[in-house]
Amino acid sequence: MRTMELGKRYGRRWALRDCTLTLPDGAFAALVGPNGAGKTTLLSILAGLLRPTTGRAETPDVAFVAQDKPLYRDWTVGELMRLGAAMNPRWSPSRATSMLGALSLEQKAGQLSGGQRTRVALALAVGRQAELILLDEPLADLDPLARLEILEVIGDLPATVVLSSHVLAELTEICDHLILLAEGTVRLSGSFADLLATHDAASPAELVIGQLRKAAS
Numbered sequence: 001m002r003t004m005e006l007g008k009r010y011g012r013r014w015a016l017r018d019c020t021l022t023l024p025d026g027a028f029a030a031l032v033g034p035n036g037a038g039k040t041t042l043l044s045i046l047a048g049l050l051r052p053t054t055g056r057a058e059t060p061d062v063a064f065v066a067q068d069k070p071l072y073r074d075w076t077v078g079e080l081m082r083l084g085a086a087m088n089p090r091w092s093p094s095r096a097t098s099m100l101g102a103l104s105l106e107q108k109a110g111q112l113s114g115g116q117r118t119r120v121a122l123a124l125a126v127g128r129q130a131e132l133i134l135l136d137e138p139l140a141d142l143d144p145l146a147r148l149e150i151l152e153v154i155g156d157l158p159a160t161v162v163l164s165s166h167v168l169a170e171l172t173e174i175c176d177h178l179i180l181l182a183e184g185t186v187r188l189s190g191s192f193a194d195l196l197a198t199h200d201a202a203s204p205a206e207l208v209i210g211q212l213r214k215a216a217s
């Protein structure tokens with residue numbers, strides 16, 4: 001995945017500016033930044049849902065799980081999975097099922113809890129076997145064990161993953177790359193291994209906190 005001088009302006013204000021990034025295939029990148037930094041804007045452009053004002057993005061086949069997870073309320077989980085299969089020639093039932101946990105296929109989407117809806121949205125994204133998976137704060141409503149379980153499954157996928165989150169632990173334990181945005185610009189990007197070798201930080205968490213403090217000052 002590559003972006004070149006990507007920018008998005010709303011009126012006179014830039015939500016994202018001069019964003020040039022490269023992520024190697026198979027990277028699992030943490031997308032971090034303060035509220036309003038431009039994370040959702042970047043993910044929406046990468047997903048093809050938002051047209052950039054400047055620059056361009058080169059992305060492979062993309063699956064996007066947005067903050068709100070729209071699902072057909074009257075459809076059962078099983079029907080949604082069958083829809084996923086019918087719409088995607090590369091559909092993997094086993095990958096999709098790995099996200100569903102103990103969820104019943106008979107349950108209607110409109111009657112699911114927030115965390116259960118998240119599982120279904122992730123199943124639809126993962127079942128497609130997209131090469132790039134974009135996750136915009138997807139895990140907020142999952143219980144701690146479900147979070148861990150799902151992050152491990154996502155980490156093992158043969159895909160490039162970009163995960164936006166404010167929960168440091170889930171980012172720094174699982175992700176191998178970092179994209180740090182502040183005020184619409186990329187402040188830091190690269191593999192955690194390279195960044196730790198070139199910055200004064202003992203751990204990924206310390207690196208991220210230090211950089212967020214710097215961005216806020």
Ligand SMILES: Nc1ncnc2c1ncn2[C@@H]1O[C@H](COP(=O)(O)OP(=O)(O)OP(=O)(O)O)[C@@H](O)[C@H]1O
Binds near residue numbers: 033036041
């Ligand atoms: N449709 C829009 N019209 C005008 N401004 C917008 C629009 N969408 C986003 N913005 C502005 O763009 C900036 C970046 O927003 P974005 O949603 O990308 O931030 P974020 O990093 O995802 O924030 P958060 O962590 O709070 O979800 C913000 O200042 C926001 O107010």
